[in-house]
Amino acid sequence: MxxxxxxxxxxxxxxxxxxxxxxxxxxxxxxxxxxxxxxxxxxxxxxxxxxxxxxxxxxxxxxxxxxxxxxxxxxxxxxxxxxxxxxxxxxxxxxxxxxxxxxxxxxxxxxxxxxxxxxxxxxxxxxxxxxxxxxxxxxxxxxxxxxxxxxxxxxxxxxxxxxxxxxxxxxxxxxxxxxxxxxxxxxxxxxxxxxxxxxxxxxxxxxxxxxxxxxxxxxRTLKEDLGRQVIELRAERFRELQASAREIPGVLSAELLGRSVRVSLSAGGDPAALLAALRQAGHAFEALPSELPSLEDLFVELVQRSRTA
Ligand SMILES: Nc1ncnc2c1ncn2[C@@H]1O[C@H](COP(=O)(O)OP(=O)(O)OP(=O)(O)O)[C@@H](O)[C@H]1O
Ligand SMILES: [Mg+2]
CATH class of the missing domain: 3.40.50.300 (P-loop containing nucleotide triphosphate hydrolases)
Incomplete structure (x- = not known):
């Protein structure tokens, strides 16, 4: 180097x-x-x-x-x-x-x-x-x-x-x-x-x-090191979807983004299981492919971590 x-x-x-x-x-x-x-x-x-x-x-x-x-x-x-x-x-x-x-x-x-x-x-x-x-x-x-x-x-x-x-x-x-x-x-x-x-x-x-x-x-490394994946769910009834998502094990956070819900899942979490659980609970939504967290996710996480420290 x-x-x-x-x-x-x-x-x-x-x-x-x-x-x-x-x-x-x-x-x-x-x-x-x-x-x-x-x-x-x-x-x-x-x-x-x-x-x-x-x-x-x-x-x-x-x-x-x-x-x-x-x-x-x-x-x-x-x-x-x-x-x-x-x-x-x-x-x-x-x-x-x-x-x-x-x-x-x-x-x-x-x-x-x-x-x-x-x-x-x-x-x-x-x-x-x-x-x-x-x-x-x-x-x-x-x-x-x-x-x-x-x-x-x-x-x-x-x-x-x-x-x-x-x-x-x-x-x-x-x-x-x-x-x-x-x-x-x-x-x-x-x-x-x-x-x-x-x-x-x-x-x-x-x-x-x-x-x-x-x-x-x-x-990229910083995002990977956050140890989570992010899935965006588009739904008519996005507030209800958000409330349900927050109850599912492995979900770190579920935030509203316009009319979508942005769900953070722990690194080992299974996106398919999350979607299945939400469908079972009666929700209709469209899921975008899961992705790495953004720098904004990192920014928010670091600020929160420092507040609780
Ligand atoms: N000459 C100074 N005397 C006293 N405090 C100062 C002085 N210069 C900077 N500070 C304080 O040091 C801290 C850091 O300021 P600094 O300007 O480096 O921040 P910054 O990260 O550049 O912020 P911004 O994004 O707003 O530009 C602030 O709380 C500021 O009030
Ligand atoms: Mg400055």
Whole structure:
């Protein structure tokens, strides 16, 4: 297995008595899109800010690109890119002016700067907007300009903090295509999102809750590890069906989803036996094929588990 490009051990950040990030350990591999998931206040941005050198950690270690991230930060900074949760673009400058400004901060100048700016404008599909003020852009355009600004210096590790929040599904796809191109250029990406469809596209995920790492791995593995199967039942009398399903042994939960009932069955449970029992009880329904739980199931399960703990 390729060596980690970023390795985090025991990362912790306290604000007074409050621990926002608690003993976090994970690694990012070369060429990976690594997703950071967790509810509001979980500690995602705080973690990213420490890794970008914006915020000092209270404890813990991190190595990036073979160097100590905290003691060698100055040398590493030029090899990392950061797009913060709140856009750092200057709204009263044009798109091209912004990129030239940020390129200048990275030490680019002259021909090199011009060609990097032009390259990113095309790549992010905002070339036609280059002379517009940032304040005149749509959210999707603005986020792609911010991505261009964060990558002008061709960083090797890229931190993207909720880059697609407020972006419509079509522009969201455009943004992810741009991320794929950056990976093809050789970047590794850590991205936070609240969108579980996006999380599903990540190579691996870290799920954070209350500053702690709750789950970590490939999306598919995480779903399999939940140890259950999910069956969706469509019925006219879905409320009655839900009530009956909850009584059947092996059923972990039965939730309404529109006019369907989404039944979670333990891994060893027998879907056929479930359906037979419901038919015997007089229910009429249509059953979709059983499937793996979704990341949403995982999300809900982890939050519930932490509440009862
Ligand atoms: N400078 C600070 N001083 C005190 N508390 C802070 C500070 N920065 C963050 N926190 C707290 O740390 C916790 C984690 O915040 P953080 O912004 O990292 O969460 P997040 O996972 O990024 O959430 P969101 O999904 O809303 O962006 C929150 O409870 C927040 O209030
Ligand atoms: Mg955040």
């Amino acid at each position: 390729a060596e980690a490009i970023l390795e985090v051990r025991g990362l912790t950040r306290r604000f007074g008595d409050f621990t926002a990030v608690s003993d976090l350990s994970f690694e990012i591999r070369p060429g990976e899109i690594f997703g950071f998931l967790g509810p509001n206040g979980a500690g995602k941005s705080t973690t990213i800010r420490m890794l970008c050198g914006v915020l000092a950690p209270s404890a813990g270690e991190a190595r990036a690109l073979g160097r100590d991230l905290f003691t060698d930060a100055d040398r590493l900074r030029a090899r990392m890119g950061y797009m913060s949760q709140k856009s750092s673009l200057l709204t009263d400058l044009t798109v091209a002016e912004n990129l030239r400004f940020f390129g200048g901060l990275y030490g680019l100048e002259g021909e090199g700067l011009q060609s990097e700016v032009a390259f990113r404008l095309h790549e992010m599909q905002v070339w036609d907007q280059r002379d517009l003020l940032v304040s005149a852009l749509s959210t999707g355009e603005r986020q792609r300009v911010a991505l261009a600004a964060a990558t002008l210096h061709r960083p090797e590790i890229l931190f993207l903090d909720e880059p697609t929040s407020g972006v419509d599904p079509l522009r969201r796809r455009l943004f992810w295509e741009a991320m794929d191109e950056l990976v093809a250029e050789g970047m590794s990406i850590l991205v936070t999102t609240h969108n579980l469809a996006e999380a599903d596209q990540c190579d691996r995920l870290a799920f954070i809750l209350g500053g702690k790492l709750m789950a970590y791995g490939r999306p």
